[in-house]
Structures are given as C-alpha cells and as structure tokens.
Amino acid sequence: MMTILKNPSKILHLCRKWASDLDFMKLILLLPPLLFIVYVFFCSVSSNPFSYLGVSVHSSASTTFSITFANQTERIRHIEELNRSRIAVCLVGGARRFELTGPSIIQKVLNVYANSDLFVHSPLDDKAYKLLLLKSARSIAGVRIFRPQPMPETESQLRVLTAQNSPKGIQGLLQYFNLVEGCLTMIQDYQNQNNFTYDWIIRTRVDGYWSVPLGPENFIPGYYLVPPGSSYGGLNDRLGVGDYNTSVVALSRLSMIPQLDSAGHRQLNSESAFKAQLTTQNVPYLTMRLPFCVVTDRQYEFPPSHYGVPVAALSSRGPLSGAKCRPCTPACTGSCVEPTMSILDKGWSWTDWANNSIELCDAHTEWESGWEKVFDRVAGKKLAAARKRIESLKLDQCVKEFAEMMNKTAHWEAPSGSEICSLGLLNSPRS
Template sequence: MGRWLWIRKRQWFGLVLLLGLAGILCILQMEIIPISEQPFLPLITVQAHLYNYVHVHAANGVSEKNSTQTATKKNRTAICLIGGARKFELTGPSLLEYVVNMYNNSDVFLHAPLDNDTYKFSVLKEASSGLAEVRIFTPQRINETTLQAEVFTSNGSPNGLQGLLQYFNLVEGCLTMIKSYQTKHNVEYDWIVRTRVDGYWNGPLPSPETYSNKSYIVPVGSEYKGLNDRLGIGDMETSEAALSRISLIPLLHESGYRKLNSEAAFQHQLDVKGVNYTLKTFPFCILSEHKYIWPIPSWGVPVASISSKEDLNGAYCRPCTPVLKGTGAMTYIEKRLRRPWSWIVPTPGIELCNARDEWKENWEHIFDEAAGPKFSAVRHKFKNYTVTDCIIDFEALKQKTTDWDAPPPETICNIHFQHSQID
C-alpha cells in the first residue's frame, strides 16, 4: 500500500511538472505572438497580459507619468508664443504651467516686439527645458499697399490696417523662425502650436496624441464671420497655410476676397490652400483691458470673468465680480449673441463681466482669488522688482535659450526702469 502511494505521488508530481512546463511555453508563445493573432485567447487573459506588460515597465522605474511622457516623445512639438508682454505677469505663470511645460519633447519660440513691458518675459526663465529661440525686435512700420487695403477692412482693429499687418507679421514670424531652426539644428516638428502671450489658461493644452494631421485645429467661438485665430495647432503642412498671414494676401486678392477682418481672412486663406479645419474647445481666454458695451448688443463682444470654470476658447476676459453666471449667463448668451460673430459656448460654469468701464479697483484681489497663490505670486514679485532683479532673470533666460535674437538683458530691463523713473 505504501509503495503504491509512493508511485502515485511520483505520477502526480510528473503530471504537475509537465503542466507547469506547458504553461511556461504558452506564456512564452504569448510574448512572441501578437495579441491580435491569438483569436481564442480569453478576454480576461488578454487584460491580465496587458496589465502585466504595463506594470513590468513601471516596476523597472518607468512611472505612469513617465510612460505618458515617453509616448509624447514620439511627437516633437514647436510652441510659438507671440505678442506684447503688457499683462504677462498675470498670464505668464498659467502659460508656463499649462502650455510651455506640458510636453517633454517640445521647443518653445518667442516672437515679440520690444517695448516698456518686455522685461516681464523674464518669467519664461522658469520654462522647464529652456527656449529654442527668443526673437525680440524693435517694431517698424509696415508699408501698406493698395492690394492690402482692398483685401482687409480696418473696422474692429484698434490700430487700423497697420495693426492687422503688425499682428500678421508676428504670426508669420513664427513660421519663419521654426523653419529656420529646423534647418539649422537638423530637427523636424510633427506639430506647431501658435498662441498669444496675453492668454490666461485655467487648464492644460491637450496632448499631441489628440491632434489630427489632416486638418488645422482652432478654438470654437469668437468667429467674427471667420475662424477664431487666437490659437492654432497643426502639422507643418497645415501650419504653413495657417501662419502665412502676409504671404497669402496676394492669393486672397487674386481669389476675389475683399474687405475681410482678421478672422475671415484666416478662414479664407485655409480655403484657398485646401486645408480643412477642426473646431475644438480650449481652456484659455484673452486677458483684455478694452471696454465693451453693456448690456451686450447682438453684435457686441462678451467679456468673461477669469474665475469662469469652463473652457473659454480665447474669448476676452478680465478679473471682475460677475454680473451674470450659471444659467443666467447661458440664457443671456443664447438669446442675445449672434452665433457667427462674438458667440461663446454657453456652459454652466461661465461668468460674464460688465466691461463698459475700466478694471475695478479691487481687481488684484479678484485675480489672486481666481488664480490661486502659485500664479498670483508672480504678480506680487513684480511689485518690488528692481532693474538688478530683471537683469539677473533675463541673463538666466538667455542662458536657457539656444538662439538669442534679442537686445542684451541690460537694454531690455533699462527701457522699463528708466521709463518708470521718468514717470
């Protein structure tokens, strides 16, 4: 009896060993054969296999966040910031947090005019990976031609046709800088993001994986009978069509377009180049000191509070105590604003300002409450900012910039502080 039990145990041991070896072979086969070619693999097994695959990498020191950043590296992104720095102590921190520092594999370009506020760009020294190129130039008047005057209308432009041309020059300068940088440094960009430095962001820019290289991506709303031109995202081909704001003026004229505003010209230049566009929502607004009529007429311009909790898609905003919010603001937008003009998406979190006057005296408190301590700290820093602080910070920015096409830090800083002493 004892011998029989011993024989049975050996048989069972052999069977278990055989099954174990078979299991190992199956696992090895799974690693070799793609899951898509294992038609009879149970779903729960596939899920477990994928779970183990992901977490093996995590166990080897690749966290979930790093895994996402590694995936993002497949797409190299150029981020171009344009415009004057007049409110950059308010918008800069959010731009850094939610746009500039969002991607590991990105190069940042700055194209801006030199003026009394340029010193505020020292905030960009906090860019996590530095900047590819900084181009700060002394603005020069752009010659206005009869052809340009026929294609565009100056209605709605604070500085007339010259203002439009200066803006277009900033935009197209992005394309020039990026293409030159590609050639000079032997890099190639999958995506180009172009946005304004006066944009206040309350959420992150979507990752490149959400983009489509078959169309140019722009924010919904604020269309003014064209397309919202306050942000644009596309590959090199679509971006070349979108950013060529001056070069394509002759083609617009040849195609018969006349008396266009900036937004309409933007849409038509995509049309004449055969580029499709996609409308998406984005969590940013344009911080503005302009005054607008209240109550808002159907052709008027809505101004949102920066405390709004929804995507504002580049609509104008300011720090204010809202006069309408929630359902009241939504109803107001739906009933009063013309859809193809200044319309903004009516959502439960939107808040509207009465923008017929200057910013209120308590705007700083309102801003700090909405922005939070991290973003508002920069505003407080600039209250006691000295020329020495400015030069030190700009030198740090210059050291983190690959190509510096701008005046020396001393020049940039002295323009502001000497002007302040005169005042």
C-alpha cells in the same frame, strides 16, 4: 450592432443560431445584407482619420468637435507618442499682462510635453520686461524682441483686408500677421540649422490665460485645430494646433495675401482672412473648446449687444476658447447668463455659455479695485507668487534674470536686458 460587428465570433454564433432556426434558403437570403453591413463598417473605420488614435469624434450643431479616447490605454499611448514628437510652441504678442498669463502658459502648455521648444516673437515696449518669467521654461529655442516699425501697405493687402473693427486699421492687421509669420520663420530657421522638422506647432498668444493643461486630444494629424466662438465671420485665430504642414499654411499670414487676392477675396478681417487661408489651400480644420481666455484691458459695453463683446470672469468654469476675460467679481451669473448671451450673433463674438460654463464681467470701465485678490484666489498660490514677484521686481534683478534667460536660449535677438528692463521699470508705471 457595432459591438457585434467588431467581434467575428459573435457573427459566427449568430449565423449558427440562424442556421438552426431557418432553412438553408432563408439563410442565403440573409447573408448578403449582413455582409454588406460588415463591408460598410470596415470601410468607415479605414477612412476615419482619428481611428489610429483610438478616439471618437462627435460634432454638434455648432460644428464644435469633442474628442474622447476610447480607453485609458489609448490615451497613454498617444501621450507617449507626443512626448517623442518634436513640438514647437510659438508665442506671439505684447507682454501687457504677462505676469498673469505667462506662468499659466509655462505650466499648462510649455511644460506639458517633454520634447517641446519655445519660440517667442514680441514687440519691444514698456511691458516687455515681464517676458523674463519665461526663464523657467524647460527649452527656449528662440527669442526675438523687436522694435516695431510701420509696414508698407501693398495694393493686394488693401484689396484683401479691411480696416473696419481693427483698432489700428490695416496697419494693425499687418503688424499682427507679421508677428505670427515671423514666429514661423524663426521655427524654420531653427529647423534648418539643426537638420530636423517639427512634428507639431502650437501657436498661442502672450495674453492667453490657461486654466487647465492643453490635452493630447487636441493634436489631430492632417487637421488644423482652432477654438470655436469669437469667429467674427471667419475662424477664431487666437490659438492653433497643427502638424507641420497644416501649420505652415495657417501661420503664413502675410505671404498668403497675394493668393487670397488672386482668389478674389476682398475686405477681410483677421478671422475671415484666416479662414480663407485654410480653405483656399484645402487645409481641413476642426473647432474644439479649449481652456484659455485672452486677458484684456479694453472696455466693452455691458450687457453686450447683438454684435457686442462679452468679457468672461477669470473664475468662469469654461473652457472659454479664447474669449476675452479679466479678473473680476462677476456681474452676471446663473440665470442672468442665458438671456445675455443668447442675443449675441453666433458668427461674431459669441462664445459657448452652456452648463454654467461662463460668468460675465461688467467691463465698461477699468479693472475693479482689488482685482489682484480676485486673480490670486482664482489662479492659486504659484501664479499669485509670480504676479507679486513682477510687481516688486527691481532693475538689477530684472537685468540679471534676462542674462540668465539669454544664456539658456539657443537663438537670442533682442535689445540688451538693461534696455528692456529700464524701459519698463524706470520710465513707465507698473501694471
């Protein structure tokens, strides 16, 4: 029916055929319902926010969306439009395993779109020297590496937020929110200095490993895009893609807390606070599967319980949508996966496991001996070479590369390269 309605000549042909087969009065009776169907169809097309992209949107019972372009021409047109758009990539968090994740972020996010700028907001610690891998990024607009300080806890924050399930309590949530909103501040300052506004903001984490590039279907005007799963009673906050207006709301993690307090929200974790930010400000959101996972050193019970946390093998086919992961020899594959994953609470740490898309690690202990070979095999030669370079990095080379990175960065706010490199290469064991 839709094919017929899209083609007026076919409608005319049908009418002529009916006119030859039916008397005039029967045709008159048939025309009103036909015209009504045509009217409803064109109204639905005009109200579809995705129609100008030439995409179709499908939802499943899990509210996860899958967007596919109507044809290759529409996809190319959308990519060209994105390449003309100004895109800010906001990278936040500590550089714990950045030798594994950083090169994938550069290849699969930063360098995918021609007109994108990188903003880095990261705490100074003994792993921060690994951020020098970003030197190869095409455009670095801002880098802030700061010394973490305890943050004051206000009465509204204590009412709205909960310390439950946060490894560092409410202070940990505030530090994380400060990382995210601080990156937004960097972006806004850069815009003001250069008199323009970004079209899109991608907010992702330093510890995210990307298996394939971030595709153009993930840029939906007027909607904020997040991964499904790992929602912990709210929305997965490990990555977000949105236009400028939706991103400002999504990234205002600290300054939105008084509004959440006024709206009566109480005892929220990071994910539920994130969802409340969007809903209280009437920002629509979509969940779509995304090809990245969060590399973790934390240990989790295996097999996971109802509210446990599954840890995916880095070799999983995915997309993993921000699930916890590590390089491992999988302990659970194939027929083992369904009974293990199906007991997980759908609104907590669950991640999509259908179609053999996930393999599980036994993560109740430290990373296995020989994990390096596992990673190199999965990640490929280029990413393996970056890992090995950080493993063998010398102090003088580290300092030199930080100087080169600083010279290509528009705004640099960080301790000296000598201090960053010495903290990591002289005073702590490598990892």
